[in-house]
Each structure stands twice: as C-alpha cells, then as structure tokens.
Amino acid sequence: MPLPKQKVKQGECPYCKGKGYHQPLLGGTETCYQCAGSGSDKTEKTG
Template identity: 65%
Template sequence: MRRTVTINACPYCEGHGYVQLLLGGSETCYGCQGTGSEPEEDDKH
C-alpha cells in the first residue's frame, strides 16, 4: 500500500520560512518558525 504525505505551505510566508519586512530585510516567519510548513496539530487530549 502506498502512503501519501501532504505538506501544507505556511500561509504567512508561502513556504519560504521567512517574511519580508516593510522597511527592508527579512526575519524568520512567526507562523512556522522558519520551517516553511504549517505546524502539525496533535490530537492528544
């Protein structure tokens, strides 16, 4: 059986891992902490 892994790009940095600042430069994305993908949610309760 084949497994399919889906990676969703971070909506804030569009998968780049950083965001461009308005005054110039860039910084690590606050949404994904530089990984470029959305954090996976745990269903552990």
C-alpha cells in the same frame, strides 16, 4: 485597490507561503513567526 489572492500549496505556511521568512516593509528579512522558519503549516494535523 485590493491585493490579489495568492494560492498556498497544501502543507505550506500561509503566512510566508512556504519560504520560512518574510520581508518587512522597512527592509531585510525576518524568520516567519508562524512556522518558525520551517515553511510548513504547523496547524496541519500529522498522523
């Protein structure tokens, strides 16, 4: 059964959905490696 698609707001990190962390299957929490915990999308161009 496929996972339901979740929408990501503009400017949010698509990996952690703007939280800055994720929860591994083994438990606990880890800082998101993509946004380094900021929750914002670093690939978005600023300026």
